[in-house]
Amino acid sequence: QVQLQESGPGLVKPSQTLSLTCTVSGGSISTSSYFYSWIRQPAGRGLEWIGRIYTSGSTSYNPSLESRVTISVDTSKNQFYLKLSSVTAADTAVYFCARVVHRSFDIWGQGTLVTVSS
Amino acid sequence: QSVLTQPPSVSGAPGQRVTISCTGSSSNIGAGYDVNWYQQLPGTAPKLLIYLNNNRPSGVPDRFSGSKSATSASLAISGLQAEDEGDYYCQSYDITLSGLYVFGTGTKVTVL
Numbered sequence: 174q175v176q177l178q179e180s181g182p183g184l185v186k187p188s189q190t191l192s193l194t195c196t197v198s199g200g201s202i203s204t205s206s207y208f209y210s211w212i213r214q215p216a217g218r219g220l221e222w223i224g225r226i227y228t229s230g231s232t233s234y235n236p237s238l239e240s241r242v243t244i245s246v247d248t249s250k251n252q253f254y255l256k257l258s259s260v261t262a263a264d265t266a267v268y269f270c271a272r273v274v275h276r277s278f279d280i281w282g283q284g285t286l287v288t289v290s291s
Numbered sequence: 292q293s294v295l296t297q298p299p300s301v302s303g304a305p306g307q308r309v310t311i312s313c314t315g316s317s318s319n320i321g322a323g324y325d326v327n328w329y330q331q332l333p334g335t336a337p338k339l340l341i342y343l344n345n346n347r348p349s350g351v352p353d354r355f356s357g358s359k360s361a362t363s364a365s366l367a368i369s370g371l372q373a374e375d376e377g378d379y380y381c382q383s384y385d386i387t388l389s390g391l392y393v394f395g396t397g398t399k400v401t402v403l
Binding site: 210219220221222225233274275276277278279282 | 293324325327329335336337338339342343348380382383384388389390391392393394395396397
């Protein structure tokens with residue numbers, strides 16, 4: 174059974190870069206033909222799609238974040254990554270990684286809270 | 292800046308049927324893209340409830356059903372149970388600058 178797990182610092186200073194890792198277990202990320210995404214949710218608010226990556230490394234981003242986002246993958250480690258630069262308090266949120274199937278998110282990580290504060 | 296609109300809240304007594312609407316536009320649902328629904332219980336990650344408009348993943352009770360028409364979609368919960376209380380989000384695909392994947396504004400379901 175495939176599972177996803179986010180990890181990374183829970184506190185990031187304003188103007189710095191937020192970096193998160195999503196580890197895929199229970200299956201090889203490189204032998205499956207899936208997109209993988211990052212999604213975030215500010216406290217008490219709705220879901221916002223950040224971007225996606227295919228196992229080949231091809232990416233697409235939310236236009237509202239595209240100038241600050243980089244998503245990458247390391248198939249040898251069964252991991253994919255999120256980098257969000259020049260963060261502000263508005264980037265404080267729970268960040269989820271998820272697998273994409275049929276343009277839906279069928280498997281989600283448990284989420285990790287990232288707080289932007291000095 | 293969600294592009295799919297849902298009612299902020301719906302409520303019902305145990306055993307009742309409630310429906311949640313999801314209104315989009317010609318760049319997402321109206322363009323023929325499928326609608327998916329997620330259930331988010333307090334303090335947990337969203338869980339896929341309905342995919343491709345009206346399909347349930349394995350393990351999702353048949354009390355949950357989805358439908359789609361024109362530029363909108365609906366999620367129905369029949370035989371409402373206490374454990375259904377939580378937030379529900381619709382999601383689709385969008386061809387404009389809104390981003391590839393778009394979510395609804397979310398609906399809080401309260402079991403009275």
